[in-house]
Amino acid sequence: MDQLLVAVATTRDRAAFRELFDYFAPRIKSFLMRQGLDAQAAEDVVQEAMVRVWQKAHQYDPAKARASTWMFTIARNLRVDFLRKSKRPEPNVDDPALVPDTQPGGFALTAQAQDAARLQAALADLPNEQRVVLELSFFEEKPHPEIAEHLGIPLGTVKSRIRLALKRVRSELGEDE
Amino acid sequence: MTITHHPSEELLLDYAGGGLSESWSLAIATHLALCPACRREVAGLEAVGGGLVDVLEPAACSDGMFDAVLARLTDDDAASVTVASPPSVPPAAAPILPEPLRGYIGADLDGMAWQRLGLGAYQYLIETDDGATARLLRIPAGRPVPEHTHQGQELTLVLRGAFSDATGHYGAGDFQEADEHLAHKPHAAPGEDCICLAITDAPLRFKSLAARVVQPFLGI
Ligand SMILES: [Zn+2]
Numbered sequence: 001m002d003q004l005l006v007a008v009a010t011t012r013d014r015a016a017f018r019e020l021f022d023y024f025a026p027r028i029k030s031f032l033m034r035q036g037l038d039a040q041a042a043e044d045v046v047q048e049a050m051v052r053v054w055q056k057a058h059q060y061d062p063a064k065a066r067a068s069t070w071m072f073t074i075a076r077n078l079r080v081d082f083l084r085k086s087k088r089p090e091p092n093v094d095d096p097a098l099v100p101d102t103q104p105g106g107f108a109l110t111a112q113a114q115d116a117a118r119l120q121a122a123l124a125d126l127p128n129e130q131r132v133v134l135e136l137s138f139f140e141e142k143p144h145p146e147i148a149e150h151l152g153i154p155l156g157t158v159k160s161r162i163r164l165a166l167k168r169v170r171s172e173l174g175e176d177e
Numbered sequence: 178m179t180i181t182h183h184p185s186e187e188l189l190l191d192y193a194g195g196g197l198s199e200s201w202s203l204a205i206a207t208h209l210a211l212c213p214a215c216r217r218e219v220a221g222l223e224a225v226g227g228g229l230v231d232v233l234e235p236a237a238c239s240d241g242m243f244d245a246v247l248a249r250l251t252d253d254d255a256a257s258v259t260v261a262s263p264p265s266v267p268p269a270a271a272p273i274l275p276e277p278l279r280g281y282i283g284a285d286l287d288g289m290a291w292q293r294l295g296l297g298a299y300q301y302l303i304e305t306d307d308g309a310t311a312r313l314l315r316i317p318a319g320r321p322v323p324e325h326t327h328q329g330q331e332l333t334l335v336l337r338g339a340f341s342d343a344t345g346h347y348g349a350g351d352f353q354e355a356d357e358h359l360a361h362k363p364h365a366a367p368g369e370d371c372i373c374l375a376i377t378d379a380p381l382r383f384k385s386l387a388a389r390v391v392q393p394f395l396g397i
Contacts, residue, residue, distance in 0.1 A: 012252050021243055026235030033236055043242060050246045065220070069227030076195035076226070086306055088195060089203045089277035091210035097275035099178055099350075101213035119228040138194045138226045144187065159187060166186065169225055 001067035009057035020067070021050055028075050034139045035079065049078050066116060072138075115173070122172035130165035133158055180212050182351040184332075189215060193222035198307035200376045203277060204332045204352075207374060210275035211350040273337060278374060281305075282313070286337070286372065291315060298322070309378045316340065319367040329378035331355045333363075338371035340364060 001023060007016035025046050032042040052074055060070050080088045091098060123131065136147045144162075148155040184192075184205055191197045192205040209216050272285045279285060281303050291299035297317040305311045316322055318338065332354055339348040342361040347353055355361060365371035 014247070014250075017250075018243065021246065024230075025238050025242065027230050027233045029238055030233045030236040031230065039236070042236070043239060046238065047242065047246050047249070051249050054246075054250050065224065066227050068230050069224045072226040072230045073223055075230070080195050087199045087202070088197070089199065089206040089281070091206050091216070092276040095210065095272075095276040095279075097272045097279070098210045099213060099275075101216065103213065103217075116228070116231065119224065120231055123225075123228050123232055134225070135229060137190055137196065138229050144191075162187065162190065166190070166222075166225070170221075 002062040005053075005057055005060050005067045005070065006062055008054065009060060017054060020053065024053075024068075024071050025050060028071065031075055031139055032079075034135075035083070037083075045078060045082060048082060049074055052078070068116070118173055119169070122169045125172065126165055126168060130161050130168070133161045134165045137162060178211060178350045179348070180214070180350040180352075182345065182347055182353060183212065183215055184208060184352050185354060186218075188354065189218055190222055193219050193226060198305075198309065200303075200305040200307050200309035200311040201332065203281065203303070203305065203311055204334050204374055204376050207275060207278040207336075208334050208350070208352050210277075278336075281311075289313070296320075309376055311374070311376050314371075314373050314375050316363075316365040316371045316373075318365055318370050320365050322363045322365070329357065330376075331378075332374075332376040334374040336372045336374060338369045339366035340371045340373070341366060 001020065004013075004016040004020050007013040008020065028049050029039075029042045029046045032045050033039065037045065049071075053071070056074070060067070065073075077088060080086055123134075126134070132151070133147060136150070137144075144158050145155055148158045151158070188197075188201075188205060192202060197205065209219060272279055274282065274285050282289060282301065289301055291301055294300050297320055299315040301313040301315075303311040303313070313336075314322075316338075322340070332352070333347070334353075335347050335349050335351045337349055339346060339351075340363045341347065342363040344353070344361065346366075348366075
């Protein structure tokens with residue numbers, strides 16, 4: 001997938017774009033329907049997401065993120081500014097006031113997380129209750145008190161399940177705390 | 178810049194997941210500009226989000242959808258990428274305020290129009306869309322901020338100078354999360370004025386009667 005995205009950026013490769021579409025469009029649709037969108041509305045937003053992929057492919061850096069991670073950020077940002085009509089400010093890497101990352105291999109930590117097979121295995125191995133709170137945090141943008149209400153469990157339990165889930169994913173990926 | 182106080186993992190997760198509204202995101206994003214360690218942390222959380230996208234159950238798409246997308250593509254799209262964030266101000270020398278904060282203010286520290294709060298303190302209100310209040314606060318060196326409690330959450334990011342309270346010492350880049358249970362008495366460190374970005378989701382409530390009388394005038 002990463003190389004397909006690079007091909008779209010560098011050679012405007014429509015065949016590669018088709019493959020990306022076939023993989024991601026049904027997943028992004030699923031992602032959006034988890035937010036309560038009906039199938040038609042979800043497809044409208046998926047179309048918008050795929051157009052953005054075409055427009056912004058040149059911003060993708062395979063050394064920094066997997067294509068799925070980049071797609072996740074596209075879908076997340078669409079949800080914020082297209083559905084919620086809000087803003088999600090971000091740091092600007094070209095800003096002279098940004099403090100640069102001097103740690104050699106600054107992305108080594110995420111390089112581990114770029115191992116798709118290990119990451120997916122780690123997520124699949126999570127106890128169901130931990131995976132559910134993680135999915136709610138990422139896909140349904142529910143604040144933690146709402147997740148607690150939704151699941152009928154105390155807020156402290158939501159927080160500890162999230163912590164446990166992230167800790168477990170990290171240790172499965174061999175990251176140091 | 179040595180940062181010892183970082184946002185909680187929970188707050189970084191909410192930022193990575195897109196669940197934070199504009200004011201809170203502004204505080205996190207500005208900390209990220211100053212803190213490479215938290216940038217790596219957020220990149221790692223986004224990678225987890227990417228992993229969850231991979232394992233999502235795909236929902237079948239309608240037949241005509243790819244063609245509809247194709248019809249909207251042009252080969253030179255890449256050249257016309259628009260940025261939705263507030264217009265950035267080109268820095269004169271090395272700016273002190275990082276993006277995205279500088280763009281929200283439209284100036285660096287030396288070009289700001291501060292609003293006097295009394296007691297030697299100043300504020301600058303930042304426009305956001307979420308009902309929370311985002312502001313820069315400037316507390317004179319060595320002076321206390323009146324003791325107060327919060328009805329809601331408060332995030333504070335130090336940009337220049339430092340402050341201390343019962344929970345510790347906060348220098349440039351440090352990040353504090355406080356909730357309604359914390360009655361703290363921040364005190365600006367001597368040396369230079371303490372300038373911080375403060376986000377509150379309810380008006381601050383000062384504890385002493387004198388401070389309560391003065392509060393409406395302070396507007397905080
Ligand atoms: Zn940090």
